Amino acid sequence: MLSSFDPRINRLELPDAPSIPTDKVALDQFPTYEVFHQRKENAAYAYVGPVHAPEADVAFLFAKEQFSRRFPCTGMWVAPTSAIQVTPYGNDQESVYNLLPLLPVESATADATGQQAYDIFHLKKRGKAHAHVGQVSASSPEAALQAAKAAFGDQRPVVNVWVIRSADLLRSDDEDRDMWTTTPDKKYREAISYKVQDRIDRFKQEG
Amino acid sequence: MYGSASTHDIPAKATTGLENEDPILLAEFEARIARGEKIEPTDWMPQLYRKQLTRMIEQHAHSEIIGSLPEGTWITRAPGFRRKMAQMAKVQDEVGHAQLLYSAAETLGKTREQMLSDLVNGKSKYSNVFNYPTPTWADSNVISWLIDAGAIVNQLANAKGSYGPYCRALDRICAEEAFHLKYGHDAVVHMATGTPIQRKMMQEALNRWWPAIMTFFGPSDKMSTHTEILMRWKVKMATNDACRQQFLDMYVPKIWEIGLTLPDANLRKNEDGVWEFSEPDWEDFKRVINGDGPCNAERIAVRRAAEENGAWVRRAMQQPQARYVRPLA
Amino acid sequence: MNPTLDLLYRLADDQLILGHRNSEWNGLGPILEEDIAFSSMAQDKLGHSLQLYTLLHELGEAEPDTVAFTRNAPQFHCCQLTELPIGEYDFSLIRHFLFDHAELLRFEALADSSYEPLALVARKIKGELKYHVLHANTWVKRLGTATEEAIERMQAALEFTLPYALGIFETTDAEPEIISSGLFIGEKELQTRWEASVSKVLAQTALTLPDLRTLTPVAGGRHGQHTEHLQPLLDEMAEVFRLDPTADW
Numbered sequence: 001m002l003s004s005f006d007p008r009i010n011r012l013e014l015p016d017a018p019s020i021p022t023d024k025v026a027l028d029q030f031p032t033y034e035v036f037h038q039r040k041e042n043a044a045y046a047y048v049g050p051v052h053a054p055e056a057d058v059a060f061l062f063a064k065e066q067f068s069r070r071f072p073c074t075g076m077w078v079a080p081t082s083a084i085q086v087t088p089y090g091n092d093q094e095s096v097y098n099l100l101p102l103l104p105v106e107s108a109t110a111d112a113t114g115q116q117a118y119d120i121f122h123l124k125k126r127g128k129a130h131a132h133v134g135q136v137s138a139s140s141p142e143a144a145l146q147a148a149k150a151a152f153g154d155q156r157p158v159v160n161v162w163v164i165r166s167a168d169l170l171r172s173d174d175e176d177r178d179m180w181t182t183t184p185d186k187k188y189r190e191a192i193s194y195k196v197q198d199r200i201d202r203f204k205q206e207g
Numbered sequence: 208m209y210g211s212a213s214t215h216d217i218p219a220k221a222t223t224g225l226e227n228e229d230p231i232l233l234a235e236f237e238a239r240i241a242r243g244e245k246i247e248p249t250d251w252m253p254q255l256y257r258k259q260l261t262r263m264i265e266q267h268a269h270s271e272i273i274g275s276l277p278e279g280t281w282i283t284r285a286p287g288f289r290r291k292m293a294q295m296a297k298v299q300d301e302v303g304h305a306q307l308l309y310s311a312a313e314t315l316g317k318t319r320e321q322m323l324s325d326l327v328n329g330k331s332k333y334s335n336v337f338n339y340p341t342p343t344w345a346d347s348n349v350i351s352w353l354i355d356a357g358a359i360v361n362q363l364a365n366a367k368g369s370y371g372p373y374c375r376a377l378d379r380i381c382a383e384e385a386f387h388l389k390y391g392h393d394a395v396v397h398m399a400t401g402t403p404i405q406r407k408m409m410q411e412a413l414n415r416w417w418p419a420i421m422t423f424f425g426p427s428d429k430m431s432t433h434t435e436i437l438m439r440w441k442v443k444m445a446t447n448d449a450c451r452q453q454f455l456d457m458y459v460p461k462i463w464e465i466g467l468t469l470p471d472a473n474l475r476k477n478e479d480g481v482w483e484f485s486e487p488d489w490e491d492f493k494r495v496i497n498g499d500g501p502c503n504a505e506r507i508a509v510r511r512a513a514e515e516n517g518a519w520v521r522r523a524m525q526q527p528q529a530r531y532v533r534p535l536a
Numbered sequence: 537m538n539p540t541l542d543l544l545y546r547l548a549d550d551q552l553i554l555g556h557r558n559s560e561w562n563g564l565g566p567i568l569e570e571d572i573a574f575s576s577m578a579q580d581k582l583g584h585s586l587q588l589y590t591l592l593h594e595l596g597e598a599e600p601d602t603v604a605f606t607r608n609a610p611q612f613h614c615c616q617l618t619e620l621p622i623g624e625y626d627f628s629l630i631r632h633f634l635f636d637h638a639e640l641l642r643f644e645a646l647a648d649s650s651y652e653p654l655a656l657v658a659r660k661i662k663g664e665l666k667y668h669v670l671h672a673n674t675w676v677k678r679l680g681t682a683t684e685e686a687i688e689r690m691q692a693a694l695e696f697t698l699p700y701a702l703g704i705f706e707t708t709d710a711e712p713e714i715i716s717s718g719l720f721i722g723e724k725e726l727q728t729r730w731e732a733s734v735s736k737v738l739a740q741t742a743l744t745l746p747d748l749r750t751l752t753p754v755a756g757g758r759h760g761q762h763t764e765h766l767q768p769l770l771d772e773m774a775e776v777f778r779l780d781p782t783a784d785w
Contacts, residue, residue, distance in 0.1 A: 062569035127245030517566025523686030
């Protein structure tokens with residue numbers, strides 16, 4: 001049996017020789033969900049990263065601890081990666097909306113049936129994070145992008161746009177606000193709690 | 208927590224493959240990096256860039272998940288509430304960093320499960336220092352402070368690299384590591400300035416770890432065509448020697464000021480401000496990185512057990528209609 | 537024992553021992569993201585126990601570190617459920633589900649405790665407990681409706697764990713006074729609420745809740761009688777702390 005300095009490992013009672021290699025790929029790959037957080041009240045939701053999860057409710061559980069445990073936020077959204085429409089990336093300082101093919105913009109009087117809400121996210125600079133700019137109503141993701149161009153196209157710069165059908169975003173509940181306010185109490189996870197200079201100075205004086 | 212950018216495992220004379228790339232696209236790509244713009248996942252990129260970044264970010268991710276084990280060794284035994292909770296939070300962060308880094312690597316096309324599969328089947332490397340054991344609480348403190356300090360030197364450099372998703376992950380990781388560094392320093396200072404039992408335990412742990420720490424950034428870089436290209440593309444941001452010098456300059460005085468000694472009679476700063484030291488045993492380094500270290504087998508076996516014991520959970524949660532696509536950013 | 541001390545020791549010891557146990561999963565969990573979430577909840581439990589030991593210290597008991605790291609098993613008042621080894625993930629999840637439902641309901645009631653410092657703590661940790669129960673419910677609902685393998689495992693874990701879970705509600709001699717003084721609603725009332733709460737979730741799964749009347753609760757923990765697992769756990773937890781009792785770690 002494998003003997004470790006870690007009592008937890010010894011309790012696993014692992015064999016000394018490794019078992020037969022296993023190819024876990026096909027079995028295990030969960031879909032990914034993209035996660036957005038709201039840093040403080042009234043701030044725009046901004047992209048923080050993906051999680052792997054079988055479904056949206058589990059993605060939400062995972063996202064909460066992976067992306068809010070160290071830096072407080074007031075709310076979180078998750079969306080399946082596969083449900084997000086992405087434009088090409090433009091150069092920094094430019095607007096990617098200018099690169100989009102010109103399609104007829106749906107007239108405001110178009111049949112309201114089949115219209116859905118879409119949330120629009122802009123990336124202002126390569127290497128930074130996408131942030132929410134607003135919602136549009138449209139009959140398809142392509143039409144939503146055109147509508148976004150009309151609504152937000154004057155913003156500069158925009159190097160990339162994400163379009164997400166609003167129904168595909170799972171949003172934290174306003175009722176659960178108290179779930180997000182616990183992070184600032186956990187001082188032991190903050191660098192500022194570790195002040196050791198006094199001890200060093202005392203040691204030097206005594207030395 | 209991660210050491211060198213691992214260019215040491217690229218054969219120096221390997222072909223760069225650049226002759227097969229479209230010269231116009233390549234020129235645009237290089238111009239973008241030269242302008243200081245980041246590369247994003249759907250941009251065109253040379254094969255060599257994709258391959259090297261995938262390997263580097265993947266190894267970094269493995270180093271985090273494996274790196275959680277030597278400190279995890281003391282998670283149930285940390286003395287007192289303050290240390291117990293912080294040790295848990297720190298080990299948790301290492302797992303969190305692995306999650307962020309695997310995601311960044313996935314944007315380049317390799318799935319997380321493929322990476323984990325390669326890890327548990329011994330096909331991938333991770334930072335060599337984690338192949339050494341932590342026989343005492345003090346050893347865990349040395350990792351928390353000095354290995355994380357080394358990792359931060361490296362990660363701050365890499366955060367200025369050219370690949371957007373890696374930069375985003377590193378920005379977050381560096382912000383989180385600020386706690387690790389302070390926590391580790393705090394714990395080491397308490398031991399070094401504490402009772403005779405504590406002082407002895409800490410000095411012995413430091414003596415054990417110093418040779419490994421000196422190899423943390425990897426051997427001196429051989430300036431090959433590869434290295435030059437990777438530096439031009441901002442994949443590799445600083446030479447191993449530059450990182451090592453920066454680390455020594457920042458931390459040796461902090462080690463000495465609390466009355467600890469380092470087991471290298473040749474260690475000193477010369478008049479030019481350059482640190483001199485005994486050359487680390489690179490033969491031993493190679494031997495360990497290739498599998499023959501004190502804990503290589505255990506680290507892989509434990510990770511594999513975690514995967515195998517969790518397989519039924521993942522199997523049960525899998526949805527038949529689920530479709531995996533690469534994370535976007 | 538004084539009813540306030542009696543209640544606080546039971547609450548604090550539960551949180552410490554289960555938080556410690558759950559931390560054993562850190563780095564070894566079934567999914568990276570779940571590993572992170574489970575560790576957060578273990579840290580929360582440690583944090584709760586520290587707040588409760590701090591209340592005890594204010595009432596004249598020893599420092600939290602001394603109380604947590606130097607007592608032996610017979611001096612602990614945790615229920616035996618908390619001290620069992622982590623086992624496989626099915627057991628750890630079911631224990632988390634059964635314990636945390638009781639924990640949430642307990643602290644909801646304690647928010648109205650006549651002992652104001654305790655009521656304050658209860659109100660403060662409510663947001664954390666809400667997440668813990670959301671987490672537990674999501675997992676039990678997912679695995680409890682998943683593959684045959686998962687359902688069988690979860691059912692077996694449920695049946696094994698329930699008698700221990702009933703031990704959560706074991707009372708002490710102080711119980712009548714705890715209730716009459718308005719410190720707490722009492723274990724019997726808590727158990728009634730708990731049964732309703734866990735049945736409601738289990739009803740949404742393929743899992744069957746046995747008739748709790750037919751089960752014998754595993755009691756003793758509240759009176760210092762523990763399984764053979766607690767003393768080794770405490771020895772391990774205090775291994776470094778006891779190396780040098782004069783040291784500041």
